[in-house]
Amino acid sequence: MQYTKRNKMLSVLLSILMILSVWTVPASAFADEGISVTLQTAEITSETSSVSVSLSKVPASGILRVIELDAGENYSSANLNNYKSLHFSVVSTLKAGSNTLALTAKPAAGKKLMVVLRDSTNTETQDYTSSAVTVKAAESGGSSSGGSGDSGQTGGKTEAEILKNCGIEILQNDKTRTEKFRETETSSQVKVTLDDSSLRSCKGSGAAFRSVQG
Structure with missing residues (x-):
């Protein structure tokens, strides 16, 4: 009887080991999914004074910048502080979801606007960027009603x-x-x-x- 019970226990243990060997936990279950940064203002012109930015979450520490790039330029994290900055915020002033950010200067037509969220929670910083949006020239207001026209x-x-x-x-x-x-x-x-x-x-x-x- 004792031998039979021992065999059953060993059989159960072997079954558990076999199940564990087959079942694997996806790496994504433990990996950091990162932060999604979305520039919600689809059209930006040289007269745009603010933009709407959505964040999937806000890190414990870090900064956010709205930067201006040349048309053919790619973002480099090493140059974050060297790009022309149109907005700066510390993450403590931001929230998960939509944020309206006032621009400190007017964007230049032909340039690209990008939002960069730098997460400095850990020893090594991590940058999360939005897609770049090309700045369009502001449309003229056309002929004004009232007031003298410049064309005469x-x-x-x-x-x-x-x-x-x-x-x-x-x-x-x-x-x-x-x-x-x-x-x-x-x-x-x-x-x-x-x-x-x-x-x-x-x-x-x-x-x-x-x-x-x-």
């Missing part, structure tokens, strides 16, 4: 053509005034003619009237 054209007419169609006529009793002004007069009847293209296109010109004594 409005509605297809030049400034000179518009001013030619503008005029001021001094009247008296609804007719062109021919008499001289008197010092006692405090008002005058004026007829103003404007170009039909735009009232804003006419630039007023001041006229000084002096009394002429006969």
Whole structure:
């Protein structure tokens, strides 16, 4: 009986050993999955003043930078502090998830923007980067409504053509005034003619009237 029990115990132990020899724990179960850094602002222009960045988690210690790279340049961790920095944060001010980061300078069109999270929790630092986004030139605002245009054209007419169609006529009793002004007069009847293209296109010109004594 004792021999039989011993054999059963040995059989059970062998079965356990066989199971353990076959079953392997994936290395990924113990490996550090790292940190995901995502630049959520898909389009960045030379007028962009802030960007949205998502972090899968925040390390215990480290920094985050938004850097600017040349179009054909690849990121090098050794040069992190030498790149043009558009934002700097310590990780204690960040959170897992979306973070809105204000830029300290406007991005340059044609350059690439990248977010770098440097984890200094351990003795050896580890950098996690986002995908680079190329900076586009900001679109012009087009023709402004109100205010003078730099091109000197409005509605297809030049400034000179518009001013030619503008005029001021001094009247008296609804007719062109021919008499001289008197010092006692405090008002005058004026007829103003404007170009039909735009009232804003006419630039007023001041006229000084002096009394002429006969």
